[in-house]
Amino acid sequence: MTSTLYYAPGACSLASHIVLEEAGASFETVRLDLAKGDQRAASYLAVNERGRVPALVEDSWILTENTAILRHVARAHPQAGLWPEDLREQAAADEWLCWLSTNHHPAYAHIRRAERYTADESAHDGIRARGLDTYGDLCTMTEVRLSNGGWAVGGRYGVVDPYLLLFWAWGRGPACRFDMAGRFPAWTAHARAMAERPAVRTVFAREGLDLPA
Numbered sequence: 001m002t003s004t005l006y007y008a009p010g011a012c013s014l015a016s017h018i019v020l021e022e023a024g025a026s027f028e029t030v031r032l033d034l035a036k037g038d039q040r041a042a043s044y045l046a047v048n049e050r051g052r053v054p055a056l057v058e059d060s061w062i063l064t065e066n067t068a069i070l071r072h073v074a075r076a077h078p079q080a081g082l083w084p085e086d087l088r089e090q091a092a093a094d095e096w097l098c099w100l101s102t103n104h105h106p107a108y109a110h111i112r113r114a115e116r117y118t119a120d121e122s123a124h125d126g127i128r129a130r131g132l133d134t135y136g137d138l139c140t141m142t143e144v145r146l147s148n149g150g151w152a153v154g155g156r157y158g159v160v161d162p163y164l165l166l167f168w169a170w171g172r173g174p175a176c177r178f179d180m181a182g183r184f185p186a187w188t189a190h191a192r193a194m195a196e197r198p199a200v201r202t203v204f205a206r207e208g209l210d211l212p213a
């Protein structure tokens, strides 16, 4: 089977990219430049009519939505141990994935894509500022949940951890510029532990990103 991941450097597709690498999957990548509008090219809309990354194509089967891809790749490669065996740990993994995708991601979109929320340009700064506050509050809640240290679910590395790294990286990045180590030390310890993993190093190098330091 040939798999292809469509991704954009530093976008939410980073999590799917890491999980594919961690799973030991055989896959190719196609890089999109969102700033140039590659996601709206007809050739990409034929893959994902929503014009968003990530998209995973296995043979001619197409799967979109980050959390669906994360679950699918983790379950399809059980030897990698990315999806928990225990039923409650599976539920806890789902809880994390749902919470991050329905809270952190949209809050960040308010910072980066204010124009999606109103056509009134005079309101964009207010939307960005509110998004930044909301993202900061969500980061604080994440910090509390990680304060016992270690990996997100069941004390073992798994599918949630790369998704957490994505939102940590967005907090560090130019849209937020949060002092991640100062404000969120437990989450930063988690990000630094992620940076030790060969799969994470490979993917960060491929996407041209700086590892958590």
Ligand SMILES: N[C@@H](CCC(=O)N[C@@H](CS)C(=O)NCC(=O)O)C(=O)O
Binding pocket: 011, 012, 013, 034, 039, 051, 052, 053, 054, 064, 065, 066, 067, 101, 105
């Ligand atoms: N619900 C989708 C959202 C995907 C999404 O918004 N991806 C962003 C990058 S993080 C994107 O492709 N944006 C392109 C655009 O807005 O034009 C998921 O979680 O996979």
